[in-house]
Amino acid sequence: MGSPSALVQQLLAWRAQALQAAQAAGIPPQEVELLLRERLGWGSLERLLGRPPTLQGDPLAEVEELWRRRLTERIPLQYLLGRVEWAGLSLRVTPAVLIPRPETELLVEQASLWLQSNLLPPGSPFADLGTGSGAIAIALAQGHPQLQLLAVDVSPEALAVAAANVADYHLQERVKLLQGSWFAPLDPWRGRLRGLVSNPPYIPTGELAYLMPEVRLHEPRQALDGGEDGLVHLRLLIQKAPDYLAPNSFWAVEVMQGQAPWVAEQLQARGGYQQIQVHRDLAGIERVVSAHFVG
Ligand SMILES: C[S@@+](CC[C@H](N)C(=O)[O-])C[C@H]1O[C@@H](n2cnc3c(N)ncnc32)[C@H](O)[C@@H]1O
Missing domain, CATH: 3.40.50.150 (Vaccinia Virus protein VP39)
Known part of the structure; x- marks a missing residue:
């Protein structure tokens, strides 16, 4: 993994490309944000403050793999993340x-x-x-x-x-x-x-x-x-x-x-x-x- 700012650049580039892919596939763009927030703790606030995600290893690899499955297999994001927010609750979900x-x-x-x-x-x-x-x-x-x-x-x-x-x-x-x-x-x-x-x-x-x-x-x-x-x-x-x-x-x-x-x-x-x-x-x-x- 490179410097934090290199990682942020990489994530921003990935996000831009994922947002385009979501639009092309008719998937709500909010799902890209949700995926980044849930898996990397990297939401709009962190982006605004210029904060990089704090994960070890290659933080993008898992996100990329989940997103690939979302696009190609049409698996609902909630199943990929294993969770859904509903009525103020955070619930586990599986298929x-x-x-x-x-x-x-x-x-x-x-x-x-x-x-x-x-x-x-x-x-x-x-x-x-x-x-x-x-x-x-x-x-x-x-x-x-x-x-x-x-x-x-x-x-x-x-x-x-x-x-x-x-x-x-x-x-x-x-x-x-x-x-x-x-x-x-x-x-x-x-x-x-x-x-x-x-x-x-x-x-x-x-x-x-x-x-x-x-x-x-x-x-x-x-x-x-x-x-x-x-x-x-x-x-x-x-x-x-x-x-x-x-x-x-x-x-x-x-x-x-x-x-x-x-x-x-x-x-x-x-x-x-x-x-x-x-x-x-x-x-x-x-x-x-x-x-x-x-x-
Ligand atoms: C539309 S889902 C609702 C799940 C959950 N209550 C919700 O609102 O998100 C319907 C549920 O009914 C269950 N179900 C289907 N047939 C049933 C039956 N004969 N007796 C009891 N539950 C059944 C299904 O397994 C499924 O969990």
């Missing part, structure tokens, strides 16, 4: 779990609003179905100490990632990870859940082939595939939840564009659900449907 999306924060926000106006006793059971990385369960456990989170996933590999995240936040006592399909592991809590949230797979099978390569090639199909009409899992969450929810509890799911009116209708038809509401995300898309289950 066994869906990368938590910004719009999913809306589900946590709506649950939090309900919890603020419906005071629950300590240890109240609240389920996150299809927990993946554990993102939603961890965010709710952190924000609401009265909750006992039951985080269910069918994938043992996903639950291993969730377990590491739960441990990072020292929440092992309050987030219970359960392996199984939807309500199957929740029998001990039948009729007792004070809330249920889920971001289930909701993409119609036929549309999976048209997703961007980052999603199509690298995210778990099991996290995306909502069956022929995309509604297979949502249907089950609407129909079965009343067997597991206590009177006066919360129910909410994330949906894809166009599904919210159908979900609202089904809730109405099923009965027991009131205050059925559709919430739009920052892009204006109807993204979350919530309801108060009266029993």
Whole structure:
């Protein structure tokens, strides 16, 4: 490695070229900055102050290799870095779990609003179905100490990632990870859940082939595939939840564009659900449907 200023010149040249490559490949330029910051501790502030990265060896080699894989294999940067920042949390992610999306924060926000106006006793059971990385369960456990989170996933590999995240936040006592399909592991809590949230797979099978390569090639199909009409899992969450929810509890799911009116209708038809509401995300898309289950 040469002098610090030579290294900075080298990094600046690499950055300029990577930014061009990102633009050509339709990748957000912020990813170049994120990669440099995460791997070399070299963000815009350090650049402004003329500070070189402090790493030993050849700091550019790893960054170059990760960037090559990002461009040629279309692997999401979050998988390459093994982390994502989401809802104020820093979470581990691997290709066994869906990368938590910004719009999913809306589900946590709506649950939090309900919890603020419906005071629950300590240890109240609240389920996150299809927990993946554990993102939603961890965010709710952190924000609401009265909750006992039951985080269910069918994938043992996903639950291993969730377990590491739960441990990072020292929440092992309050987030219970359960392996199984939807309500199957929740029998001990039948009729007792004070809330249920889920971001289930909701993409119609036929549309999976048209997703961007980052999603199509690298995210778990099991996290995306909502069956022929995309509604297979949502249907089950609407129909079965009343067997597991206590009177006066919360129910909410994330949906894809166009599904919210159908979900609202089904809730109405099923009965027991009131205050059925559709919430739009920052892009204006109807993204979350919530309801108060009266029993
Ligand atoms: C869209 S991802 C959501 C992950 C995470 N909750 C989030 O919002 O980032 C859906 C999750 O549902 C899980 N899943 C799929 N089928 C399931 C089933 N039958 N029972 C339980 N979980 C299931 C997948 O493994 C995946 O982790």
